[in-house]
Amino acid sequence: MRLLIIEDEKKTAAHLKKGLSENGFTVDVAYDGSEGSQLACAGAYALIVLDVMLPRQDGWAILGELRRAGVMTPVLFLTARDRVEDRVKGLEMGADDYLVKPYAFSEFLARVRTILRRGSTAQQEVLRIADLEIDTRRHKATRAGCNLHLTRREFVLLSCLARSAGEVVSRTRIVEEVWDINFDTGTNIVEATMRRLRAKVDDPFEKPLIHNVRGIGYVLESR
Amino acid sequence: MFAALAMCLNPVESEATAARGQRRPWSLVARLAVFYTLGTTALLLVTMVVLYGVVVRYNDANDNLFLNDKLRAVRADLAVKKANQGELLAEEVASETSDYFVRVLDRRTGKVLAESLEMGKRLSPSVFPAPSPDGHIPEQGTEYKTPAGKWFLLMSALAEIDRMMPRPVVLQIGQDRSDDKAFADFFRNLLLTVLVGGAGCSAAVAVLVARRALRPLEQMVAAMKRVQASYLQQRLDRDRWPKELDSMAAAFDEMLARLKESFERLSAFSADLAHELRTPIQNLRGEAEVALTRTRTAEEYREVIELSIEEYQGLASMIDNLLFVARAENAETPLNRLTFKIGPEIDTILDFYDAAAREQNIALTRQGDADLYADATLVRRALSNLVSNALQHTSAGGQVRLAVKQANGSVEIQAQDSGCGIGPEHLPRIFNRFYRADAARSSNSGGVGLGLAIVKSIMDLHGGSVTAESKPGEGTMITLRFIRQEPVPQNDQHSRDSKPPA
Numbered sequence: 001m002r003l004l005i006i007e008d009e010k011k012t013a014a015h016l017k018k019g020l021s022e023n024g025f026t027v028d029v030a031y032d033g034s035e036g037s038q039l040a041c042a043g044a045y046a047l048i049v050l051d052v053m054l055p056r057q058d059g060w061a062i063l064g065e066l067r068r069a070g071v072m073t074p075v076l077f078l079t080a081r082d083r084v085e086d087r088v089k090g091l092e093m094g095a096d097d098y099l100v101k102p103y104a105f106s107e108f109l110a111r112v113r114t115i116l117r118r119g120s121t122a123q124q125e126v127l128r129i130a131d132l133e134i135d136t137r138r139h140k141a142t143r144a145g146c147n148l149h150l151t152r153r154e155f156v157l158l159s160c161l162a163r164s165a166g167e168v169v170s171r172t173r174i175v176e177e178v179w180d181i182n183f184d185t186g187t188n189i190v191e192a193t194m195r196r197l198r199a200k201v202d203d204p205f206e207k208p209l210i211h212n213v214r215g216i217g218y219v220l221e222s223r
Numbered sequence: 224m225f226a227a228l229a230m231c232l233n234p235v236e237s238e239a240t241a242a243r244g245q246r247r248p249w250s251l252v253a254r255l256a257v258f259y260t261l262g263t264t265a266l267l268l269v270t271m272v273v274l275y276g277v278v279v280r281y282n283d284a285n286d287n288l289f290l291n292d293k294l295r296a297v298r299a300d301l302a303v304k305k306a307n308q309g310e311l312l313a314e315e316v317a318s319e320t321s322d323y324f325v326r327v328l329d330r331r332t333g334k335v336l337a338e339s340l341e342m343g344k345r346l347s348p349s350v351f352p353a354p355s356p357d358g359h360i361p362e363q364g365t366e367y368k369t370p371a372g373k374w375f376l377l378m379s380a381l382a383e384i385d386r387m388m389p390r391p392v393v394l395q396i397g398q399d400r401s402d403d404k405a406f407a408d409f410f411r412n413l414l415l416t417v418l419v420g421g422a423g424c425s426a427a428v429a430v431l432v433a434r435r436a437l438r439p440l441e442q443m444v445a446a447m448k449r450v451q452a453s454y455l456q457q458r459l460d461r462d463r464w465p466k467e468l469d470s471m472a473a474a475f476d477e478m479l480a481r482l483k484e485s486f487e488r489l490s491a492f493s494a495d496l497a498h499e500l501r502t503p504i505q506n507l508r509g510e511a512e513v514a515l516t517r518t519r520t521a522e523e524y525r526e527v528i529e530l531s532i533e534e535y536q537g538l539a540s541m542i543d544n545l546l547f548v549a550r551a552e553n554a555e556t557p558l559n560r561l562t563f564k565i566g567p568e569i570d571t572i573l574d575f576y577d578a579a580a581r582e583q584n585i586a587l588t589r590q591g592d593a594d595l596y597a598d599a600t601l602v603r604r605a606l607s608n609l610v611s612n613a614l615q616h617t618s619a620g621g622q623v624r625l626a627v628k629q630a631n632g633s634v635e636i637q638a639q640d641s642g643c644g645i646g647p648e649h650l651p652r653i654f655n656r657f658y659r660a661d662a663a664r665s666s667n668s669g670g671v672g673l674g675l676a677i678v679k680s681i682m683d684l685h686g687g688s689v690t691a692e693s694k695p696g697e698g699t700m701i702t703l704r705f706i707r708q709e710p711v712p713q714n715d716q717h718s719r720d721s722k723p724p725a
Contacts, residue, residue: 102539184544193578
């Protein structure tokens with residue numbers, strides 16, 4: 001899948017390109033607005049990653065130009081400005097998502113994947129990872145045929161990991177999806193809950209499925 | 224209209240708006256002088272109109288009375304004279320110096336029987352009013368201006384000559400009023416001169432007095448100009464000023480005191496911030512430099528990177544929190560107020576901390592519930608910081624209790640822990656940014672001393688308050704007090720709609 005990054009800060013562009021390439025995307029980079037809008041109009045990109053603060057022409061102007069030209073490629077905004085008005089403006093102008101610097105790369109990747117996936121896959125009712133089976137409708141999880149007695153919150157947490165199986169899910173995202181807490185909680189409180197979940201999902205079995213990615217978050221996969 | 228009102232209330236701003244073509248309000252001196260002058264002039268005018276009226280009227284009445292008397296006397300005279308008597312009006316006609324004229328007309332033929340000297344040249348019989356047919360002598364004469372420009376007061380009446388053989392006649396009498404008229408004109412002009420002169424004098428006096436009265440304002444401006452950011456201890460001092468300006472001086476001094484405090488807080492904050500940044504930067508730098516001093520295994524490099532990610536996260540969250548507090552201080556954070564039950568929100572937060580509390584063997588409980596009209600996200604953030612703080616300072620086997628209480632007009636949320644407590648010397652400052660009661664604890668607890676500052680910011684945004692009570696060794700209780708406010712339904716709907724995804 002082909003992505004376009006429009007970002008004047010070379011270091012940022014470089015690490016985004018590297019990270020996305022390593023995750024199986026083909027990435028083009030434009031370092032200013034005019035080059036960016038030319039590329040965007042010409043090439044068939046699945047997603048445009050757009051920095052708001054660009055020299056000469058800012059991200060909003062570029063987005064407006066693209067939309068007027070009929071280019072409906074999804075756009076993910078990156079910005080250091082996180083005032084509510086800025087967010088609202090970005091989304092009103094037709095951006096698909098909005099990420100405030102500094103952000104975790106895992107978070108960025110997850111948002112990219114979410115936008116690309118949007119509307120294409122229906123929620124699966126039963127998620128399977130190795131011998132783990134999660135029935136989201138009946139709120140039941142089993143591993144190797146054994147019923148895992150999970151609390152409601154533990155079940156939501158496991159489903160959250162399972163829906164993004166194979167991808168690192170950041171702590172921030174977990175806190176947001178499981179507890180609907182969308183502010184910085186400061187401490188690594190999730191770890192304690194995760195330990196309790198692993199005690200039920202992994203400890204009784206030979207191969208662990210939940211892995212800690214230090215400093216970033218957790219991943220559910222069969223290694 | 225509002226612009227004009229605002230200009231009156233805010234003269235400083237009006238200078239700016241004047242430049243944009245709007246009318247500038249009058250100066251105070253001009254205002255005082257104009258109102259004072261108008262007042263004195265009006266008073267003078269009223270006095271003079273009354274005076275003029277009285278004098279002129281008195282003159283008129285005198286003249287009328289004189290003519291009336293004269294008519295009466297002449298009529299009585301005629302009644303005892305003979306019709307053919309040659310000197311019918313001997314006394315009146317003879318007197319040349321008299322300033323009045325008398326004439327006797329035959330009533331039927333209109334022929335002049337007798338008249339004063341020179342009367343025919345000045346007053347022809349036709350200019351006189353017709354006599355009253357019932358023989359009545361008028362109280363009020365008629366004014367007449369001769370072609371030569373002289374003013375006369377005229378009266379006429381019926382009379383009879385010779386009571387034995389009556390012959391009906393008409394008596395005409397006229398008085399030269401030119402002197403009276405001239406006096407009235409002179410008097411009016413005199414009064415007008417006095418009026419204009421008086422108004423001019425009072426305007427001059429008013430300007431002088433107003434300037435003098437407003438001189439303290441100029442002195443006050445001079446004193447204010449001496450105030451600078453680097454010299455905030457300058458004060459206007461009370462008692463030096465007239466009573467009216469005293470409260471302004473006091474308000475200005477209070478403003479200076481607040482500014483001084485803000486400046487001091489700001490510079491202390493900058494120093495704290497620099498200090499707080501040093502530690503994580505030093506960690507990052509140290510780890511990276513040590514890692515590069517020799518070749519290491521991939522595993523070792525990985526560990527360095529993982530450690531640095533943790534530091535970065537700490538820095539990022541510090542920036543987030545600082546921005547939050549800064550914006551809340553400037554009231555830039557919009558509140559999405561809703562009415563909701565606080566109980567379930569507390570339960571969500573307790574659930575979030577449940578696993579951590581169990582590991583530490585601390586009991587987390589909640590009591591009570593209430594409706595709250597507030598920003599739910601911000602309230603949860605405040606609660607989360609309180610619980611997190613309480614867990615950090617409570618040792619195993621302890622408890623953290625949250626209680627919701629409704630008091631008259633307010634809702635209180637109390638967070639009580641059985642932790643180590645806070646010393647009384649720290650208590651007033653725990654809500655300051657970067658303040659930590661125990662400096663050595665900071666690295667363990669993970670926070671940088673912004674949690675309670677955020678709680679305070681959130682309460683300030685809601686117009687509520689936060690207080691702390693503590694007994695060292697027994698625990699701390701922090702109370703959030705929300706003043707009950709009426710929800711505004713439309714507002715809620717609007718802010719809900721425009722709420723961006725987090």
